Amino acid sequence: MSEPTPNDVQRELIESTEGPYLVDAGPGTGKTFAVTRRYGRIVDRPDVEPEDVLLATFTRSAATEMKERIVDHSGYGLRELADAPIRTFHSHCHEILQEHGYAAPTHLGLDERITGSTRILEDELIEAERFREFFGGFRDDHPEHADFYRALSAPGEVLDLIEELASKGIFPTTDGWYRDGESHLDGDFEAFQERFDAANQPRNDGRKQSELREDLSGFGRDKAYRADAPSKSTLRGGRGTKRLDDDVARQVFYEERDGLKAFVHDVYVEYLRFALRRNYLSFSFLQLFAFVLLCEDERAREAATFEYVIVDEFQDTSEVQFKLALLLSGTENFCVVGDWKQSIYSFQYADVDNILEFEARLERFAADLNADADRVPFDSPDPTRIELRENYRSTESVIDLSERAIVTPASSGDTVGTGLDDVVALSSNAAFDNTVVEGIRHEDEHEAVLSKVQEIVGNDDYAVEGEDGEPRPPEYGDIAVFTRTRDYGRELLDVAAEYDFPVAYDGGVELFRTDPAKLLLAWLRILESDADRGWAVVLERAGYAFDEIDHALETGTYPTEPTEFRDELRELESVGAVARRVLDRYGYAGDVADVLLHTLQSVHDSTTATRGELIRHIERGVETGSTVDVRATAGDDAVTVQTIHTAKGLEYPIVVMANMNEGRFPPRSGGSSVIGYRDPVGLRQRKIYSEEGAHPHVYDNWRHDVIRRCLPREYDEERRLLYVAVTRAESHVVFAAGEDPNTFLEELPVAVEEIEPDVEPLDRGEPGDAELPFAVTAPDGPIGHSPHSLMDESVFEEAGERREAGPDHESEPETRGMDFGSRVHDFAEAYALGDDETPSNDHERRIVELLDGLSGEKHVEEPVTLPIDVDGRRVTVSGIVDLVHVTADRVEVIDYKTDATRRAQSEYKKQLSVYYHVLDEWFPEKAVETSLFYTSDGTREPIEPHSIEELRALVRSAEAESD
DNA sequence: TAAGACCGCATTTTT
DNA sequence: TGCGGTCTTA
Numbered sequence A: 001m002s003e004p005t006p007n008d009v010q011r012e013l014i015e016s017t018e019g020p021y022l023v024d025a026g027p028g029t030g031k032t033f034a035v036t037r038r039y040g041r042i043v044d045r046p047d048v049e050p051e052d053v054l055l056a057t058f059t060r061s062a063a064t065e066m067k068e069r070i071v072d073h074s075g076y077g078l079r080e081l082a083d084a085p086i087r088t089f090h091s092h093c094h095e096i097l098q099e100h101g102y103a104a105p106t107h108l109g110l111d112e113r114i115t116g117s118t119r120i121l122e123d124e125l126i127e128a129e130r131f132r133e134f135f136g137g138f139r140d141d142h143p144e145h146a147d148f149y150r151a152l153s154a155p156g157e158v159l160d161l162i163e164e165l166a167s168k169g170i171f172p173t174t175d176g177w178y179r180d181g182e183s184h185l186d187g188d189f190e191a192f193q194e195r196f197d198a199a200n201q202p203r204n205d206g207r208k209q210s211e212l213r214e215d216l217s218g219f220g221r222d223k224a225y226r227a228d229a230p231s232k233s234t235l236r237g238g239r240g241t242k243r244l245d246d247d248v249a250r251q252v253f254y255e256e257r258d259g260l261k262a263f264v265h266d267v268y269v270e271y272l273r274f275a276l277r278r279n280y281l282s283f284s285f286l287q288l289f290a291f292v293l294l295c296e297d298e299r300a301r302e303a304a305t306f307e308y309v310i311v312d313e314f315q316d317t318s319e320v321q322f323k324l325a326l327l328l329s330g331t332e333n334f335c336v337v338g339d340w341k342q343s344i345y346s347f348q349y350a351d352v353d354n355i356l357e358f359e360a361r362l363e364r365f366a367a368d369l370n371a372d373a374d375r376v377p378f379d380s381p382d383p384t385r386i387e388l389r390e391n392y393r394s395t396e397s398v399i400d401l402s403e404r405a406i407v408t409p410a411s412s413g414d415t416v417g418t419g420l421d422d423v424v425a426l427s428s429n430a431a432f433d434n435t436v437v438e439g440i441r442h443e444d445e446h447e448a449v450l451s452k453v454q455e456i457v458g459n460d461d462y463a464v465e466g467e468d469g470e471p472r473p474p475e476y477g478d479i480a481v482f483t484r485t486r487d488y489g490r491e492l493l494d495v496a497a498e499y500d501f502p503v504a505y506d507g508g509v510e511l512f513r514t515d516p517a518k519l520l521l522a523w524l525r526i527l528e529s530d531a532d533r534g535w536a537v538v539l540e541r542a543g544y545a546f547d548e549i550d551h552a553l554e555t556g557t558y559p560t561e562p563t564e565f566r567d568e569l570r571e572l573e574s575v576g577a578v579a580r581r582v583l584d585r586y587g588y589a590g591d592v593a594d595v596l597l598h599t600l601q602s603v604h605d606s607t608t609a610t611r612g613e614l615i616r617h618i619e620r621g622v623e624t625g626s627t628v629d630v631r632a633t634a635g636d637d638a639v640t641v642q643t644i645h646t647a648k649g650l651e652y653p654i655v656v657m658a659n660m661n662e663g664r665f666p667p668r669s670g671g672s673s674v675i676g677y678r679d680p681v682g683l684r685q686r687k688i689y690s691e692e693g694a695h696p697h698v699y700d701n702w703r704h705d706v707i708r709r710c711l712p713r714e715y716d717e718e719r720r721l722l723y724v725a726v727t728r729a730e731s732h733v734v735f736a737a738g739e740d741p742n743t744f745l746e747e748l749p750v751a752v753e754e755i756e757p758d759v760e761p762l763d764r765g766e767p768g769d770a771e772l773p774f775a776v777t778a779p780d781g782p783i784g785h786s787p788h789s790l791m792d793e794s795v796f797e798e799a800g801e802r803r804e805a806g807p808d809h810e811s812e813p814e815t816r817g818m819d820f821g822s823r824v825h826d827f828a829e830a831y832a833l834g835d836d837e838t839p840s841n842d843h844e845r846r847i848v849e850l851l852d853g854l855s856g857e858k859h860v861e862e863p864v865t866l867p868i869d870v871d872g873r874r875v876t877v878s879g880i881v882d883l884v885h886v887t888a889d890r891v892e893v894i895d896y897k898t899d900a901t902r903r904a905q906s907e908y909k910k911q912l913s914v915y916y917h918v919l920d921e922w923f924p925e926k927a928v929e930t931s932l933f934y935t936s937d938g939t940r941e942p943i944e945p946h947s948i949e950e951l952r953a954l955v956r957s958a959e960a961e962s963d
Numbered sequence B: 001t002a003a004g005a006c007c008g009c010a011t012t013t014t015t
Numbered sequence C: 001t002g003c004g005g006t007c008t009t010a
Helices: A008-015 A031-043 A060-073 A089-100 A104-108 A124-141 A143-149 A156-168 A181-186 A189-199 A211-218 A232-236 A247-253 A258-277 A283-296 A298-304 A319-327 A358-369 A396-405 A445-456 A486-498 A515-529 A532-541 A546-555 A560-571 A575-585 A591-607 A611-624 A702-708 A716-727 A743-747 A793-805 A817-832 A842-850 A899-903 A908-922 A948-962
Strands: A021-025 A053-057 A086-088 A308-311 A334-338 A384-388 A437-441 A479-483 A503-509 A628-630 A639-643 A652-657 A675-678 A682-685 A687-689 A698-700 A729-737 A752-754 A856-870 A873-886 A890-898 A927-930
Touching (some): A008 A031, A008 A384, A021 A031, A031 A308, A089 A283, A124 A156, A124 A258, A143 A258, A156 A675, A247 A702, A258 A283, A258 A682, A283 A298, A319 A358, A396 A716, A396 A729, A437 A445, A445 A486, A445 A652, A445 A729, A515 A591, A575 A591, A591 A628, A682 A702, A698 A702
Parallel strands (some): A021 A334, A053 A086, A308 A334, A437 A729, A437 A752, A479 A652, A652 A729
Antiparallel strands (some): A873 A890
């Protein structure tokens, strides 16, 4: 498409180069066009050189695109702009540190230096490993923080916190906190109280309790608090009470936090030191040191400032990036461009308030930075606001739909903070508007999507705009299917492959968790040692039943055909050749297979890895779920499948928004994080330790449980995600759901039609899955003979159904169709891939038997019941065994929870007594030991189990309680 | 209207 | 583990 002439608003943006600007640039409004023209206009002036203008972007690809577009429309060539500061924040920070950063750490009191050899650590897995290593040493050196180690389940939680603090501009110094960092850690009581009061208003004219009180109806459920916590009824007041006492706000906010702050401070500053000594910087530390340097070193700042600063995709910037941008501005010529409705990277610390509260933040940040020195030129900034309103991408109907989407509640009870008033209305200038917006629904959602696509292709009802501006019937390549999750995308690809359907995946793939990778791993294991775990997978895949495989593994006699294939593989010299043969055998072709081959080949080439090392590499990849980028091959007429995040910035004539099913992202929360930071409440600890007693124990923090319920629920980002998806569409939007459409789909003005999927298989002449018809005699005859594989759920569904229908299933009451099937499946797959698992039913025990014996620790979730005679009556204690350690002659249950103790987990003695008896029952032939296991530091302490008499007493009292 | 029991479900990805 | 939603009971 040729570049249009700018409209009036674009012209204003292009020509108004002096002073601060906030540009609201909605989707399809020609933002890149205007920004690159603006840049060109600035640098084309005789007194301005490219090095006077910073154009900061969020991603490398955006930077590259900007550069290319500028080259097209300015007097500068690509070569002249090669070193121009058109880059990401991170690479610019790197640049600054390279040039002036040598002594940057000294401003925090650190003696270490940043040198030319300091590396940027890009791989987050490697960083996590380094941090674990660091944290281990830190624990040894700092016993004074022992109380906090006990509250952590993984060091990664601390690293997350450090990165979050860094993204906010909260840094440590060797003897305290940088600038006003500490005040942020303390939080702001007034701000908190406001939220508390808002959540604590009775509703329905005082007839209904406040939201906060209602939320706290689960107070203490599945929790163990210390004795000083108020009881649920004390906290909430008796029945009929409508709100919490005002004093609760104060009670929960003010809490001893010095120890916590000291702990976080020490880890933070020591990790900075560790990284510098190891000569590396993480992405967040890059920004941290650049910020400190620009703040403290006037000469460096003067050298680093620009006459013009333009920030693209401003809605994706973090707080510290906003401040960095200010420090880099030598003048007030500061222009930010973005669209708050497309801010979907909060997990990346993007802070949507940077753009929503731009004016206020600009003033506040500038004032903060100028508090003790004259650092930034913004005196009383009065930014001009420019709104790009003309949409060049979509029809009016699509724009209308997107504007509905941004104000649609994400769930029942979700209140939308923003109204349509906050949305800059866009107008379309599409040539025609024949937009179809529809919803389809069928249980087999993948098939439904594919048949819909088939219906659309070549159909004039879904005509799209051709090159000449005239309508033409759509092709596969015009259609994109968006999903929230990679998993869904992968499932869709699998189904599409069955029909030979032209689809291409675009984005990150958990490469080593794909079927081709699993099969390749199996064959490598076979080549290495004829490993049972390899053969089991291969034979499963080839269609053998458990008994047949059992027989083969026991006797070590494998079917002829795969044995020959193995020998054939042995002849091959390179791992790459092996991989290619294996993938060929199963008919794997296409993007994923290509990337797998490429990845493995490059590992092998670069490190001359042995086969064993390659196996470990894949195993590690499976464990960590590391992803590799797969790009859709351009030029193919194929449907693009991608996550919404990947699709940002792209456009397609037709968008299918898939997986509009019940179940949303949980609102952003600390997850399993124990120590967290939230703006109004500062640094908080979610778990606390008991300080007294022989058995230090970690409890939940009741204060935190109240506080978190006062904070607003964050569904906004989901709405924005939907907005991004819809606004990718030029002409048509199709929503697709499986069983239950979600609230979004229900609330939008979209008719959802129940359709009958009917995908017509295409034959594009590519190899399909190879059938391998060979048989082996099994001793007891096959359980079943349907083709199945460890990767194929349907087999286990069948197995489950058969079992349910069969005569001998009474012994396993929890056996239920799909549920059962997927459990066996998960088990078999996990086991085959090397996870430790303990069988919980006959099927699983069989799998283990046939996949060879296993010793060591196993996670199980086995419900157990222990019948005991109490006062002549037979009662049952029930619970869940969680973690077992088995060796040849000894067995030990490490973690057991009774149903009662699931609610109050401190009742160690009761637990131990119960599992002591359970173990005897389970493993009559092995010596049974009991031990106490603290997750925090891995130590085990023996405890005397209760006698059966004491146990009876416990049961009696438990019964009395429940009466 | 409130409280309790129970069930099902647990991300996205860039530097 | 930990929560939100829904269904059941008070």
